[in-house]
Each structure stands twice: as structure tokens, then as C-alpha cells.
Amino acid sequence: MEYTSLIDTSLDLNVKPLRLIDNGSLKQEVRSNFIDQLGRKMPLVKEEENHGALMEELNRVSAENQKLTQMLTVMCENYDALRKHLMDYMDKNPSSGGGGTDDINNNNNNNNASKKRKLAESSSNINNDTIVDAAVATTTNGPSESSSSDEGSCKKPREEHIKSKISRVYVRTEASDTSLIVKDGYQWRKYGQKVTRDNPSPRAYFKCSFAPSCPVKKKVQRSIEDQSILVATYEGEHNHPHPSKMENTSTTSKCCVTTTIGSVPCSTSLSSSGGGPTITLDLTKQKSHETNPNPRKLESPEFQHFLIEQMASSLTKDPSFKAALAAAISGKFLQHNNQTEKW
DNA sequence: CGGCTTTGACCCGCGC
């Protein structure tokens, strides 16, 4: 039954991801691979017995394939939108935007805490229209360090806290869903709620339920302009394994964009409902980090190629995604093969 | 009964 175990699931998406679209060669490759191995693994006996089960399996993988295709489409759309936003921002802010995070880093290093606060505030005003802006404009933080020991004992200024890793996640939810719950697999304990001045919708404060051993905090607030988007701001890093590794989480998130600040990754995630896999696109391991991040470079083929590479490698890093995709594709091809043989 | 949520009070940094 497990076709995925029969074929090589390595999709080799790294270098030329457009092969996904140019399915000619891929099709041929997977098809021959699959049929070849299928022939070897499945002897002639019990052919008829297996037929029904095979058809059932084919239907299943076909449906899965459709789902995956949709996910890929959504992901590509999100990537395009994200890139457009980035371009818009760079065009509007040629001076500050051109420096990207590095310029802001310098500002933050040079200026006092009040400016930091202003920056943070301005970045918190950024709505879903400027998802990428958030990545660029939010305060930068140094290397993450566990602040668990600090938390109880010393009431240091918040800057100390800000030193921990900060990331922002945008989650699209049902407009009717009024709960400020972003299901990310971790367990959170709400410890406060506040209506802030710049946003009529309340902001909820969560601590990781593993606290105080785990210092991670989360703030969730609806976007001002698009009430269907929840903005979750994470502070710190979990120092324990992801609970969803043990149990599946049910998430209602359709799509989210993660922007992590400073040296920390900036990523795009796709979450399917029903505890499906999360695909993360890591956008920050760029060489442009140390070189001059000229905005025009973003339009360069190299940069686009790099983004695509990142996206592809992120996809291929996920073994379950690979397995599901391979199963779906091979199933589709087998179906197609059966049909053509009948004709 | 334990864990979680709610919510008003409190703390503290910042701007004026």
C-alpha cells in the first residue's frame, strides 16, 4: 500500500524548482521509476485481489494530490504577494528601506531606548498590508539567549527581554472567529488582555504553559485593517520539544507569514487545516545580510533564484511533505497510465 | 480539585 516506500521520494527541488511546473521530465522520471519498482515489488499473483484496494488507494492519493496542488498554488501566490509588498516597501523607502534590517539595527544600537520603543510601536502598527514591512521595520535583537533565569528574579528593563528572539506570525482566521487563539502546536496560558490605544481589538498575552522553565511569551492581536488576520508576536525561544511532535494539533489557520527579526529567520508558512504539515520558507539566510542589501538586488534573477531555492529546500526538508507529494504524484501517474493502457 | 480564563488593579517606562 505504501507506494511512497517503493519509490525514491527525493524530488530534487533544490536547484530548478520550476521542474514542478515543467512536469514533462519529472513525470517521465517518476513514472518510470514507480512503475519499474512497482513491477519488481508486486509479483503477478494476487493481482486481482489487490485491484480493489489499489483503486481505493488511487482515489485517496488523487485527492491528496489535489490538496497538495492547492497548497502549492497558495504558497506561490503568497510568495508573489510577499515579494510585491517587499518591492513596494523598498520603493517607498529608498533610504531607510534600502538599508533593510541592517540600517535599523544600527539605529537601534545607536539610539536610546525610547527610540526603540517608538520603532517597536510603529512596527506594531503595521498591518497585514505590509507583512514584509514588519520584517524590515521591527526592532532587531541580538543572538537569542534564554532568559528563563532572569524572569522571576530580576525585573530588568524590557530591553533585556527584547534581547530574546522576537518573531511575528500573521494568521488568517475566519472573520467570525472572535477568539484570539493562534494554534501553533504549543500550549499557552493566557495571563492578560489589554485594549491598546492604536487598535480597538484587544491584545491577549500568553505564556508558554511550560513556564517558568520556558520563557516564551506570545502576544496576539487582530490586525487593524483586516480583522480576519491575527498578528501573533513571539518573544523568546522554547527550550522544550514541540508538543505537536507527540500529538497532532488541529489548526484553523489557512495561511500565515512568519517574519522573524534581525538575525533570526524570516519565513513564510503554510498550514493546512487538520494538523497538516507546516511549510516554512526561510528568507533570511541571505548573503545580502552582510553585503549591501540593495533593494534592486531583490529583483535580480540571483535573488529570485535564491528565494526559490530556499522555498524548495524548505519543502524538501519536510519528509512527510516529500512522502505525501511523491505518493500523490506517483498515484496520479499510475492512474493516468492505467487509463492510457486501457485506451 | 486542579488548571485555565477573565478582568481589574498595579507597576513601570516614557513623554511632556
Added chain:
DNA sequence: GCGCGGGTCAAAGCCG
């Protein structure tokens, strides 16, 4: 120094 606003605390209530 004072007021404002964001963040946190903690008591009360709720729920399984």
C-alpha cells in the same frame, strides 16, 4: 512630577 499606556499580577470564576 504627572499622566498615559503597555505589560504583568493575582483573585475570582469557570470547567472538565
